[in-house]
Amino acid sequence: MNTYLLYSQIYVSLTSWRGKNLDKQDVQPLETIDIEQFQTDLISWFQKEQRELPWRKDKDPYKVWVSEIMLQQTRVDTVIPYFHRFLELFPEVKDLAQAEEDQVLKAWEGLGYYSRARNLQSAVKEVYEKYGGIVPNTPKEISSLKGVGPYTAGAILSIAYGIPEPAVDGNVMRVFSRILSIWNDIAKPATRKVFETAVRELISHDNPSDFNQALMELGALICTPTSPSCLLCPVRDHCAAFHEGTQHELPIKTKNKKQKHVKMAAAILVNDKGEILIQKRPAKGLLANLWEFPNVESTLSYVDEKALLEDRFADLYSGNVHLNRSIGQLEHVFSHLIWNINIYAGTIDDGSASELQNVKFVSIEELNQYAFPVPYQKMFRMYQLEKE
DNA sequence: AAGTCGGGGCC
DNA sequence: GGCCCAGACTT
Numbered sequence: 408m409n410t411y412l413l414y415s416q417i418y419v420s421l422t423s424w425r426g427k428n429l430d431k432q433d434v435q436p437l438e439t440i441d442i443e444q445f446q447t448d449l450i451s452w453f454q455k456e457q458r459e460l461p462w463r464k465d466k467d468p469y470k471v472w473v474s475e476i477m478l479q480q481t482r483v484d485t486v487i488p489y490f491h492r493f494l495e496l497f498p499e500v501k502d503l504a505q506a507e508e509d510q511v512l513k514a515w516e517g518l519g520y521y522s523r524a525r526n527l528q529s530a531v532k533e534v535y536e537k538y539g540g541i542v543p544n545t546p547k548e549i550s551s552l553k554g555v556g557p558y559t560a561g562a563i564l565s566i567a568y569g570i571p572e573p574a575v576d577g578n579v580m581r582v583f584s585r586i587l588s589i590w591n592d593i594a595k596p597a598t599r600k601v602f603e604t605a606v607r608e609l610i611s612h613d614n615p616s617d618f619n620q621a622l623m624e625l626g627a628l629i630c631t632p633t634s635p636s637c638l639l640c641p642v643r644d645h646c647a648a649f650h651e652g653t654q655h656e657l658p659i660k661t662k663n664k665k666q667k668h669v670k671m672a673a674a675i676l677v678n679d680k681g682e683i684l685i686q687k688r689p690a691k692g693l694l695a696n697l698w699e700f701p702n703v704e705s706t707l708s709y710v711d712e713k714a715l716l717e718d719r720f721a722d723l724y725s726g727n728v729h730l731n732r733s734i735g736q737l738e739h740v741f742s743h744l745i746w747n748i749n750i751y752a753g754t755i756d757d758g759s760a761s762e763l764q765n766v767k768f769v770s771i772e773e774l775n776q777y778a779f780p781v782p783y784q785k786m787f788r789m790y791q792l793e794k795e
Numbered sequence: 796a797a798g799t800c801g802g803g804g805c806c
Numbered sequence: 807g808g809c810c811c812a813g814a815c816t817t
Contacts, residue, residue, distance in 0.1 A: 478812040485803065485811090519801025522815075556814045576812045596796065623812050632810060633806075662808085664798090693800070741801060781802065799816075805809080 445645045446611040446618060452641030453621030456628070458483075461490050466616070468542035468567035469500050469531075475562045476527050476554060480520060483627070489518050500542070503528055504535035512696060512778040521695060526554030544568045557599065562619065571615040573606035575599050578626025579619075584658035585630060585648035594661045666740065671748040672716050673702035673783075674730060675790045678757035682768035684724065685777060693741075698777040700786060705749070712749060724760035729753050734793045739782035750786055752793070 457463070460483065462474035473493060477486045493514050497503035503511070508528060515524035530552035534542055542563065543549050550560045561574035573579075580593040580602050587605060591598040611618040629640050637649050648654040676684040685698050701720055705712065713730050720728040730753035737748045761768050769777070774787070 475812065480800095480811055480813055481802080482804075482811055517802075519803085520813085522800065523813090526814080554814065558813060562812070574812080577810080578812065620812090627812080660809095665808095695800090739802090743799060797817085800814090802811105804811095806807100 440609070440645055442609055445609065445642060446614075448641045448645070449621045449625070450611060450614055450617045453617050453624055457620070457624055458628075461487060461494075463620075466567050468544075468563060470494065471567040472542060472555075472559075472563055473527070475559045475566075476523050477518065479523060479559070481518065485518070489515070500531055500535050500540040503531045504540075508696065509778065513776070516697075516778040517781055517784075521697060523554055525696065529553045530555060542567070544570065546572060557603070565610075565615040565619045567616075569614075569616055571607075571610045571612045573603040573610065574619045574623075575602045575606060576623060578623040578630075579606065581632065581658050582622050582626045582630045585635070585654050586642065586646045588647035588651065588653065588657070590657070590659050592661050593658045594663070664743075666743055666745045668745050668747060670705050671702055671746050672705040672712060672751070673700050673748050673786060674716065674720065674728075674751040674753055675734075675787070676701055676720065676724075676728060676753055676755040678755055678768055680757070680768070682757075682770055683774065684755060684760060685767055685769055685774070686763075687765035694780045697780050699779065699783050702748070713751065716751065717753075720755070724755060724758075724763065724766070726758040726760050727756045729755075734789055737782065737785055737789065739785070746782055748782065748786065750789060752790055 462470055474486070474490055477489055477493075496510070496514050497506055506528065508525065511524050511528050512521060515521055518524075533552060534540060538548075543552075544564065544567075546560060546564060549555055549563060550557070555563070558574055558576050561572040562576075564570040564572045565574055577593070580599070583589060583602050583605055584591075584593060589601060589605075591601055606619075606622075625640070625642070629636050635654050637643050637646070637654055640646065640649070643649045646654075648657050678684070684701055686701065688694050688697050688699055690696055701723065703716070703719055705716075713733065717728045717730055730751045732752055734750040734752055737746075737750055739746045739748070757768060760766055779787070
Protein backbone atom coordinates (compact mmCIF):
# COMPACT_ATOMS: atom_id res chain seq x y z
CA MET A 408 0.00 0.00 0.00
CA ASN A 409 1.21 3.40 -0.92
CA THR A 410 4.38 2.13 -2.50
CA TYR A 411 3.36 4.22 -5.46
CA LEU A 412 2.08 7.68 -4.85
CA LEU A 413 -0.19 8.86 -7.59
CA TYR A 414 0.41 12.37 -8.78
CA SER A 415 -3.30 12.93 -8.62
CA GLN A 416 -3.16 12.29 -4.90
CA ILE A 417 -0.40 14.82 -4.40
CA TYR A 418 -2.25 17.21 -6.63
CA VAL A 419 -5.20 17.14 -4.30
CA SER A 420 -3.10 17.54 -1.19
CA LEU A 421 -1.03 20.46 -2.39
CA THR A 422 -1.84 23.80 -3.88
CA SER A 423 -0.50 24.88 -7.23
CA TRP A 424 0.93 21.46 -7.83
CA ARG A 425 2.21 21.29 -11.36
CA GLY A 426 0.12 24.37 -11.94
CA LYS A 427 2.13 25.02 -15.05
CA ASN A 428 3.52 23.04 -17.92
CA LEU A 429 0.86 20.41 -17.89
CA ASP A 430 1.59 20.00 -21.56
CA LYS A 431 5.28 19.48 -21.07
CA GLN A 432 4.81 16.50 -18.79
CA ASP A 433 3.14 14.73 -21.66
CA VAL A 434 6.47 14.70 -23.46
CA GLN A 435 7.75 12.20 -20.99
CA PRO A 436 4.94 11.21 -18.66
CA LEU A 437 5.79 10.97 -15.02
CA GLU A 438 2.53 9.88 -13.54
CA THR A 439 3.92 8.18 -10.53
CA ILE A 440 6.88 8.33 -8.25
CA ASP A 441 8.11 5.03 -6.96
CA ILE A 442 8.67 6.21 -3.43
CA GLU A 443 10.75 3.31 -2.24
CA GLN A 444 12.94 3.43 -5.33
CA PHE A 445 13.36 7.17 -4.89
CA GLN A 446 14.40 6.72 -1.27
CA THR A 447 16.84 3.98 -2.18
CA ASP A 448 18.42 5.92 -5.04
CA LEU A 449 18.75 9.04 -2.92
CA ILE A 450 20.04 7.45 0.26
CA SER A 451 22.50 5.06 -1.36
CA TRP A 452 23.96 7.95 -3.34
CA PHE A 453 24.36 9.91 -0.12
CA GLN A 454 25.97 7.05 1.73
CA LYS A 455 28.51 6.71 -1.05
CA GLU A 456 29.18 10.32 -2.01
CA GLN A 457 28.64 12.38 1.13
CA ARG A 458 31.32 14.80 2.24
CA GLU A 459 33.16 14.18 5.46
CA LEU A 460 32.00 17.01 7.66
CA PRO A 461 32.92 17.57 11.31
CA TRP A 462 29.31 17.42 12.52
CA ARG A 463 28.83 14.07 10.81
CA LYS A 464 31.36 12.25 12.98
CA ASP A 465 28.68 11.37 15.48
CA LYS A 466 25.05 12.22 16.03
CA ASP A 467 25.37 13.94 19.38
CA PRO A 468 22.22 16.10 19.49
CA TYR A 469 24.10 19.05 20.95
CA LYS A 470 26.69 19.01 18.16
CA VAL A 471 24.02 18.55 15.51
CA TRP A 472 22.16 21.49 17.05
CA VAL A 473 25.20 23.78 17.06
CA SER A 474 26.01 22.87 13.46
CA GLU A 475 22.46 23.48 12.27
CA ILE A 476 22.34 26.92 13.88
CA MET A 477 25.70 27.86 12.36
CA LEU A 478 24.63 26.60 8.96
CA GLN A 479 21.56 28.83 8.78
CA GLN A 480 22.12 31.06 5.75
CA THR A 481 25.80 30.20 5.93
CA ARG A 482 27.96 28.05 3.69
CA VAL A 483 29.52 24.80 4.85
CA ASP A 484 33.08 25.98 4.17
CA THR A 485 32.52 29.09 6.28
CA VAL A 486 31.10 27.13 9.19
CA ILE A 487 33.74 24.40 9.51
CA PRO A 488 36.45 26.40 11.37
CA TYR A 489 33.86 28.08 13.58
CA PHE A 490 32.36 24.70 14.47
CA HIS A 491 35.74 23.33 15.55
CA ARG A 492 36.59 26.34 17.70
CA PHE A 493 33.12 26.50 19.21
CA LEU A 494 33.09 22.86 20.25
CA GLU A 495 36.57 23.22 21.67
CA LEU A 496 35.42 26.12 23.83
CA PHE A 497 32.01 24.62 24.66
CA PRO A 498 32.24 20.83 24.30
CA GLU A 499 28.94 20.06 26.02
CA VAL A 500 25.61 21.61 26.92
CA LYS A 501 26.87 22.47 30.37
CA ASP A 502 29.86 24.42 29.06
CA LEU A 503 27.78 26.63 26.80
CA ALA A 504 25.07 27.04 29.43
CA GLN A 505 27.60 28.38 31.92
CA ALA A 506 29.66 30.55 29.55
CA GLU A 507 29.75 34.33 29.55
CA GLU A 508 27.76 35.78 26.68
CA ASP A 509 30.72 37.93 25.64
CA GLN A 510 32.77 34.79 25.21
CA VAL A 511 30.05 33.16 23.10
CA LEU A 512 29.82 36.23 20.88
CA LYS A 513 33.61 36.28 20.54
CA ALA A 514 33.45 32.69 19.31
CA TRP A 515 30.76 33.77 16.82
CA GLU A 516 32.67 36.88 15.69
CA GLY A 517 32.59 37.24 11.91
CA LEU A 518 29.98 34.54 11.37
CA GLY A 519 27.08 36.98 11.24
CA TYR A 520 23.45 36.85 12.37
CA TYR A 521 24.57 37.18 15.97
CA SER A 522 21.13 36.63 17.45
CA ARG A 523 21.74 33.01 16.50
CA ALA A 524 24.50 32.84 19.10
CA ARG A 525 22.51 34.56 21.81
CA ASN A 526 19.40 32.49 21.12
CA LEU A 527 21.45 29.30 21.03
CA GLN A 528 22.98 29.96 24.41
CA SER A 529 19.61 30.94 25.84
CA ALA A 530 18.07 27.70 24.55
CA VAL A 531 21.00 25.62 25.76
CA LYS A 532 20.56 27.11 29.20
CA GLU A 533 16.93 26.01 29.11
CA VAL A 534 17.95 22.50 28.07
CA TYR A 535 20.51 22.39 30.87
CA GLU A 536 18.12 23.59 33.55
CA LYS A 537 14.77 22.22 32.41
CA TYR A 538 15.74 19.02 30.61
CA GLY A 539 18.81 18.05 32.62
CA GLY A 540 21.10 18.77 29.70
CA ILE A 541 19.30 16.35 27.37
CA VAL A 542 18.15 17.92 24.10
CA PRO A 543 14.42 17.16 23.90
CA ASN A 544 13.21 14.83 21.14
CA THR A 545 9.64 15.89 20.53
CA PRO A 546 8.60 18.43 17.89
CA LYS A 547 6.67 20.45 20.44
CA GLU A 548 9.47 20.73 22.99
CA ILE A 549 12.32 21.29 20.59
CA SER A 550 10.39 23.84 18.54
CA SER A 551 9.77 25.89 21.67
CA LEU A 552 13.51 26.50 22.11
CA LYS A 553 14.78 29.92 21.10
CA GLY A 554 16.24 30.02 17.62
CA VAL A 555 14.84 26.61 16.69
CA GLY A 556 12.41 27.11 13.83
CA PRO A 557 10.67 24.55 11.62
CA TYR A 558 13.80 23.68 9.64
CA THR A 559 16.15 23.29 12.59
CA ALA A 560 13.59 21.32 14.61
CA GLY A 561 13.20 18.83 11.76
CA ALA A 562 16.94 18.64 11.19
CA ILE A 563 17.77 17.83 14.82
CA LEU A 564 14.87 15.40 15.22
CA SER A 565 15.71 13.50 12.05
CA ILE A 566 19.51 13.58 12.15
CA ALA A 567 20.12 13.13 15.87
CA TYR A 568 17.06 11.11 16.84
CA GLY A 569 15.98 9.36 13.65
CA ILE A 570 12.49 10.83 13.76
CA PRO A 571 10.80 11.23 10.35
CA GLU A 572 10.20 14.99 10.38
CA PRO A 573 10.69 17.27 7.36
CA ALA A 574 13.68 19.62 7.39
CA VAL A 575 12.90 22.02 4.58
CA ASP A 576 15.62 24.53 3.79
CA GLY A 577 16.57 26.31 0.60
CA ASN A 578 18.22 23.19 -0.78
CA VAL A 579 15.18 21.01 -0.22
CA MET A 580 12.87 23.55 -1.84
CA ARG A 581 15.12 23.82 -4.86
CA VAL A 582 15.50 20.05 -5.20
CA PHE A 583 11.79 19.29 -4.89
CA SER A 584 10.69 22.23 -6.97
CA ARG A 585 12.51 20.42 -9.76
CA ILE A 586 11.73 16.81 -8.91
CA LEU A 587 8.03 17.50 -8.41
CA SER A 588 7.78 20.49 -10.75
CA ILE A 589 6.48 22.91 -8.15
CA TRP A 590 6.15 26.44 -9.47
CA ASN A 591 5.28 28.22 -6.25
CA ASP A 592 7.48 31.17 -5.33
CA ILE A 593 9.96 29.79 -2.79
CA ALA A 594 10.60 33.32 -1.53
CA LYS A 595 7.12 33.36 -0.02
CA PRO A 596 6.93 32.13 3.58
CA ALA A 597 3.78 30.13 2.92
CA THR A 598 5.49 28.02 0.26
CA ARG A 599 7.59 26.10 2.77
CA LYS A 600 4.50 24.19 3.87
CA VAL A 601 3.92 22.89 0.38
CA PHE A 602 7.32 21.25 0.53
CA GLU A 603 6.84 19.99 4.07
CA THR A 604 3.72 18.21 2.93
CA ALA A 605 5.63 16.64 0.07
CA VAL A 606 8.50 15.53 2.32
CA ARG A 607 6.07 13.93 4.76
CA GLU A 608 4.81 11.80 1.88
CA LEU A 609 8.24 10.88 0.61
CA ILE A 610 10.54 10.67 3.65
CA SER A 611 12.09 7.33 4.53
CA HIS A 612 10.87 6.08 7.89
CA ASP A 613 13.73 3.61 8.01
CA ASN A 614 16.39 6.29 7.68
CA PRO A 615 15.04 9.82 8.02
CA SER A 616 18.48 11.11 8.96
CA ASP A 617 20.16 10.10 5.71
CA PHE A 618 17.07 11.00 3.71
CA ASN A 619 17.02 14.61 4.90
CA GLN A 620 20.77 15.02 4.75
CA ALA A 621 20.81 13.50 1.28
CA LEU A 622 18.36 16.10 -0.01
CA MET A 623 20.56 18.89 1.28
CA GLU A 624 23.73 17.25 0.02
CA LEU A 625 22.09 16.80 -3.37
CA GLY A 626 21.17 20.48 -3.40
CA ALA A 627 24.70 21.47 -2.48
CA LEU A 628 26.59 19.17 -4.86
CA ILE A 629 24.32 18.27 -7.80
CA CYS A 630 21.03 20.13 -7.88
CA THR A 631 22.72 23.54 -7.64
CA PRO A 632 20.97 26.87 -8.21
CA THR A 633 22.36 27.92 -11.58
CA SER A 634 23.71 24.90 -13.41
CA PRO A 635 22.47 21.62 -11.97
CA SER A 636 24.49 18.52 -12.91
CA CYS A 637 21.53 16.46 -13.95
CA LEU A 638 23.66 13.87 -15.70
CA LEU A 639 25.26 13.03 -12.37
CA CYS A 640 22.02 13.08 -10.42
CA PRO A 641 21.07 9.85 -8.67
CA VAL A 642 17.36 10.67 -8.83
CA ARG A 643 17.07 12.21 -12.29
CA ASP A 644 14.78 9.36 -13.35
CA HIS A 645 12.34 10.59 -10.72
CA CYS A 646 12.73 14.25 -11.67
CA ALA A 647 9.90 15.99 -13.49
CA ALA A 648 12.04 19.02 -14.36
CA PHE A 649 14.71 16.83 -15.92
CA HIS A 650 12.13 15.03 -18.04
CA GLU A 651 10.58 18.30 -19.08
CA GLY A 652 13.84 20.17 -19.46
CA THR A 653 12.78 22.86 -17.02
CA GLN A 654 15.56 22.42 -14.46
CA HIS A 655 17.00 25.83 -15.37
CA GLU A 656 13.66 27.57 -14.86
CA LEU A 657 13.11 26.18 -11.37
CA PRO A 658 12.80 27.10 -8.63
CA ILE A 659 10.70 30.25 -8.96
CA LYS A 660 12.10 32.86 -6.61
CA THR A 661 11.21 36.54 -6.61
CA LYS A 662 14.03 39.00 -6.12
CA ASN A 663 14.69 40.71 -2.85
CA LYS A 664 14.76 44.44 -2.47
CA LYS A 665 17.85 46.61 -2.72
CA GLN A 666 19.69 47.73 0.38
CA LYS A 667 19.34 51.18 1.86
CA HIS A 668 22.44 53.35 2.06
CA VAL A 669 23.45 54.71 5.47
CA LYS A 670 26.15 57.30 5.91
CA MET A 671 28.28 56.91 9.01
CA ALA A 672 31.25 58.56 10.65
CA ALA A 673 33.48 56.71 13.11
CA ALA A 674 36.69 57.38 14.96
CA ILE A 675 39.54 55.67 16.75
CA LEU A 676 39.97 57.80 19.86
CA VAL A 677 43.10 57.34 21.96
CA ASN A 678 43.70 58.62 25.48
CA ASP A 679 47.00 59.84 26.92
CA LYS A 680 47.91 56.28 27.93
CA GLY A 681 47.56 55.07 24.37
CA GLU A 682 44.35 53.21 25.13
CA ILE A 683 41.46 53.08 22.67
CA LEU A 684 37.85 53.92 23.41
CA ILE A 685 35.40 51.10 22.64
CA GLN A 686 31.77 50.67 23.52
CA LYS A 687 29.24 47.88 23.60
CA ARG A 688 26.31 48.11 21.22
CA PRO A 689 22.71 47.95 22.49
CA ALA A 690 21.23 44.56 23.42
CA LYS A 691 18.69 44.67 20.60
CA GLY A 692 18.83 45.30 16.90
CA LEU A 693 21.71 45.25 14.46
CA LEU A 694 24.91 43.62 15.76
CA ALA A 695 23.42 43.50 19.24
CA ASN A 696 25.88 43.28 22.16
CA LEU A 697 28.95 43.43 19.96
CA TRP A 698 31.62 46.11 20.44
CA GLU A 699 32.36 49.11 18.26
CA PHE A 700 34.34 52.32 17.99
CA PRO A 701 32.68 55.69 18.52
CA ASN A 702 30.39 56.42 15.60
CA VAL A 703 27.33 58.31 14.51
CA GLU A 704 24.91 58.00 11.67
CA SER A 705 25.78 61.08 9.74
CA THR A 706 24.00 63.02 7.08
CA LEU A 707 26.49 65.80 7.62
CA SER A 708 28.10 67.49 4.69
CA TYR A 709 31.65 66.33 4.31
CA VAL A 710 32.91 69.90 4.48
CA ASP A 711 32.52 70.45 8.21
CA GLU A 712 32.12 66.89 9.32
CA LYS A 713 35.32 66.77 11.38
CA ALA A 714 34.47 69.79 13.53
CA LEU A 715 30.91 68.66 14.02
CA LEU A 716 32.05 65.16 14.98
CA GLU A 717 34.42 66.56 17.60
CA ASP A 718 31.51 68.33 19.25
CA ARG A 719 29.29 65.28 18.98
CA PHE A 720 31.86 62.90 20.48
CA ALA A 721 32.84 65.39 23.17
CA ASP A 722 29.20 65.51 24.14
CA LEU A 723 28.74 61.73 24.05
CA TYR A 724 31.85 60.96 26.11
CA SER A 725 32.09 64.08 28.26
CA GLY A 726 35.66 64.83 27.25
CA ASN A 727 37.77 66.95 24.96
CA VAL A 728 37.97 65.28 21.59
CA HIS A 729 40.35 66.21 18.85
CA LEU A 730 40.23 64.49 15.48
CA ASN A 731 43.73 64.69 14.09
CA ARG A 732 43.12 63.27 10.70
CA SER A 733 40.85 61.49 8.26
CA ILE A 734 41.92 57.95 7.54
CA GLY A 735 39.65 57.19 4.65
CA GLN A 736 36.33 55.66 3.75
CA LEU A 737 34.88 52.22 4.12
CA GLU A 738 31.87 50.51 2.60
CA HIS A 739 30.25 47.53 4.22
CA VAL A 740 27.33 45.60 2.72
CA PHE A 741 24.72 43.95 4.93
CA SER A 742 21.68 41.99 3.76
CA HIS A 743 19.36 44.94 4.02
CA LEU A 744 21.62 48.02 4.18
CA ILE A 745 24.94 49.46 3.15
CA TRP A 746 27.17 51.43 5.48
CA ASN A 747 29.39 54.12 4.05
CA ILE A 748 31.74 55.10 6.85
CA ASN A 749 34.05 58.10 7.03
CA ILE A 750 36.88 57.16 9.34
CA TYR A 751 38.88 59.47 11.58
CA ALA A 752 41.61 59.15 14.18
CA GLY A 753 42.15 61.40 17.15
CA THR A 754 42.53 61.85 20.86
CA ILE A 755 40.23 62.10 23.85
CA ASP A 756 41.12 63.12 27.36
CA ASP A 757 40.30 60.31 29.69
CA GLY A 758 37.87 62.25 31.84
CA SER A 759 34.60 60.62 32.75
CA ALA A 760 34.11 58.55 29.63
CA SER A 761 35.37 55.37 31.32
CA GLU A 762 32.63 55.73 33.91
CA LEU A 763 29.96 55.45 31.24
CA GLN A 764 28.17 52.17 31.02
CA ASN A 765 29.33 50.04 28.09
CA VAL A 766 32.37 52.23 27.46
CA LYS A 767 35.93 51.06 28.01
CA PHE A 768 39.48 52.16 27.31
CA VAL A 769 41.57 49.18 26.25
CA SER A 770 45.08 48.61 25.00
CA ILE A 771 45.69 47.32 21.50
CA GLU A 772 46.56 43.92 22.98
CA GLU A 773 43.28 43.78 24.87
CA LEU A 774 41.19 44.65 21.81
CA ASN A 775 41.17 41.10 20.50
CA GLN A 776 39.28 39.86 23.52
CA TYR A 777 36.17 41.74 22.42
CA ALA A 778 33.83 40.72 19.62
CA PHE A 779 33.78 43.31 16.84
CA PRO A 780 31.60 43.27 13.73
CA VAL A 781 33.59 42.93 10.53
CA PRO A 782 33.21 46.59 9.43
CA TYR A 783 34.91 47.71 12.65
CA GLN A 784 37.62 45.10 12.18
CA LYS A 785 38.24 46.55 8.74
CA MET A 786 38.29 50.00 10.27
CA PHE A 787 40.92 49.09 12.84
CA ARG A 788 43.09 47.48 10.17
CA MET A 789 42.98 50.71 8.18
CA TYR A 790 43.99 52.60 11.30
CA GLN A 791 47.00 50.38 11.88
CA LEU A 792 48.12 50.55 8.26
CA GLU A 793 47.77 54.31 8.24
CA LYS A 794 49.78 54.66 11.43
CA GLU A 795 52.87 53.09 9.92
C1' DA B 796 3.34 38.99 4.47
C1' DA B 797 7.03 41.94 4.83
C1' DG B 798 11.05 43.58 7.24
C1' DT B 799 15.13 42.66 10.15
C1' DC B 800 19.32 40.36 10.86
C1' DG B 801 25.93 39.21 8.52
C1' DG B 802 29.11 37.99 5.86
C1' DG B 803 31.52 35.86 2.14
C1' DG B 804 32.02 33.55 -2.27
C1' DC B 805 30.49 33.01 -6.92
C1' DC B 806 29.13 34.51 -11.58
C1' DG C 807 26.61 44.17 -9.22
C1' DG C 808 23.36 40.67 -8.02
C1' DC C 809 22.72 36.18 -6.23
C1' DC C 810 23.03 32.51 -3.04
C1' DC C 811 23.66 30.31 1.22
C1' DA C 812 21.48 23.53 6.05
C1' DG C 813 16.40 30.44 8.50
C1' DA C 814 14.29 32.60 12.65
C1' DC C 815 12.17 36.36 14.71
C1' DT C 816 9.54 40.63 14.92
C1' DT C 817 6.07 43.63 13.43
